[in-house]
Amino acid sequence: MRALIIVDVQNDFLPGGALAVPEGDKVIPVINELQEKFDFIVATQDWHPADHSSFASQHPGKSPGDIVVVEGEDQILWPDHCVQGSFGAEFHQDLKQSNWRKVFQKGQNKLVDSYSGFHDNARKADTGLADYLLAQEVSEVYIVGLATDYCVKFTVLDALKEGFDTYVIEDASKAVNINPNDFTLALKDMSKSGAEIIRSRDISPE
Numbered sequence: 001m002r003a004l005i006i007v008d009v010q011n012d013f014l015p016g017g018a019l020a021v022p023e024g025d026k027v028i029p030v031i032n033e034l035q036e037k038f039d040f041i042v043a044t045q046d047w048h049p050a051d052h053s054s055f056a057s058q059h060p061g062k063s064p065g066d067i068v069v070v071e072g073e074d075q076i077l078w079p080d081h082c083v084q085g086s087f088g089a090e091f092h093q094d095l096k097q098s099n100w101r102k103v104f105q106k107g108q109n110k111l112v113d114s115y116s117g118f119h120d121n122a123r124k125a126d127t128g129l130a131d132y133l134l135a136q137e138v139s140e141v142y143i144v145g146l147a148t149d150y151c152v153k154f155t156v157l158d159a160l161k162e163g164f165d166t167y168v169i170e171d172a173s174k175a176v177n178i179n180p181n182d183f184t185l186a187l188k189d190m191s192k193s194g195a196e197i198i199r200s201r202d203i204s205p206e
């Protein structure tokens with residue numbers, strides 16, 4: 001069985017949000033149309049406490065984009081975003097949610113960031129996504145959403161490690177692009193690791 005995994009299509013990652021992905025809103029109609037082709041849909045949600053260590057505001061003198069070491073791991077600092085219960089953490093209102101089986105939240109531990117929908121960056125905690133998919137006999141995953149160069153990429157790399165046949169739908173994902181070619185580099189990384197990069201029109205109805 002195949003599953004669609006929708007990564008972090010939340011207000012803070014959309015234009016006007018705290019950590020806006022350029023043209024992030026363009027993926028919404030594409031993802032809504034794709035959802036018609038999938039029976040099995042799950043989503044991930046970045047879900048941080050207000051004092052999360054990935055926030056520049058928690059490191060006096062530091063700014064978004066700076067890198068610090070937290071618990072022995074390099075951490076890029078971000079603006080405060082996706083704080084639990086805030087509007088910024090909600091899914092965009094135009095994103096269809098009625099057919100979702102389950103939402104997997106990540107980034108709750110203030111000391112560890114979690115880009116992947118499967119594990120935190122230190123691989124200490126597991127969201128339960130892999131076991132959930134396996135229990136439902138999912139073997140193929142199609143990954144879309146925000147941002148291509150962070151949460152989509154790490155979710156794809158973990159899906160491959162978990163043994164899923166993994167597809168990235170490139171027109172249903174946009175990058176933060178701190179450097180202008182980060183979108184292209186992320187696609188290359190994912191492809192080198194074994195993911196197939198496809199377009200939404202390549203997907204046939206179930």
Ligand code: VGL
Nearest residue numbers: 008046078146147150151
């Ligand atoms: C993300 C940076 C920080 C993402 C989440 O969803 O790609 N990026 N938190």
Ligand code: ZN
Nearest residue numbers: 046081082107
């Ligand atoms: Zn985050």
